[in-house]
Amino acid sequence: MxxxxxxxxxxxxxxxxxxxxxxxxxxxxxxxxxxxxxxxxxxxxxxxxxxxxxxxxxxxxxxxxxxxxxxxxxxxxxxxxxxxxxxxxxxxxxxPANRCAVLRHVGTDNGLWQSVAYLYSEWLPQSGERAGDFPLFAQRVRFPPDVPEQEAVVDIFLPLK
CATH class of the missing domain: 3.30.70 (Alpha-Beta Plaits)
Structure with missing residues (x-):
């Protein structure tokens, strides 16, 4: 599970x-x-x-x-x-300052790339937006050792054009 x-x-x-x-x-x-x-x-x-x-x-x-x-x-x-x-x-x-799509990922880093894949392969094509020139980045909002791995919170930022 x-x-x-x-x-x-x-x-x-x-x-x-x-x-x-x-x-x-x-x-x-x-x-x-x-x-x-x-x-x-x-x-x-x-x-x-x-x-x-x-x-x-x-x-x-x-x-x-x-x-x-x-x-x-x-x-x-x-x-x-x-x-x-x-x-x-x-x-x-x-x-750099950027207009970004943000997806919040809650859980271990094992599922982080699934969230990234969703952002690129499902949300982006349906959104009418285009990816910007700066790479994808993330802010670690809550992470071990302050919280258990499964309660980690990461905001994934996709810069847009």
Whole structure:
């Protein structure tokens, strides 16, 4: 029995320009946990707690449709100043202001790509909208260890033209 909570209510929002500190993960999706641990440790050192600094991921490709070595995701935290850590490759970037379709995913990351697939393959063709030029990204609203994995909340943002 699935513990995922599918929700297909799509809302259109104007996402504001947001400055973020970014750690890029390139390579095998099975190694993302290592990058997450590094990023979490760095955030703690910088006093960037998730309750005060939003957590984002930028998805450049689908881990199920790309060769492991080509997988790429950015781990991001909203910041109010430029931040850099050359030893870890952390740099400041900007999530651009965009009009976006937003789908809320509740549950584990195991079902996240099903929600993404719904957004692209069902909602987008029926909506009359067109995907924009910036990659799909997500905001981690609630996540472990603050909540159990099955209660995690992720807002998936699809930039539109």
């Amino acid at each position: 699935s513990t995922e909570t599918p929700t297909h209510a799509i809302r259109i929002v104007d996402f504001p320009e947001t400055k973020v500190a970014v750690l890029q993960h390139h390579g095998d999706p099975k190694r993302i946990g290592d990058s997450i641990q590094t990023f979490v440790a760095w955030r703690k050192q910088q006093h960037l707690h998730p309750s005060e600094h939003a957590t984002f991921n930028i998805f450049y490709n689908d881990p199920y449709r790309v060769a492991s070595n080509d997988f790429r995701i950015d781990l991001c935290v909203a910041v109010d100043r430029d931040m850099r850590d050359d030893s870890l490759g952390i740099a400041t970037r900007t999530l």
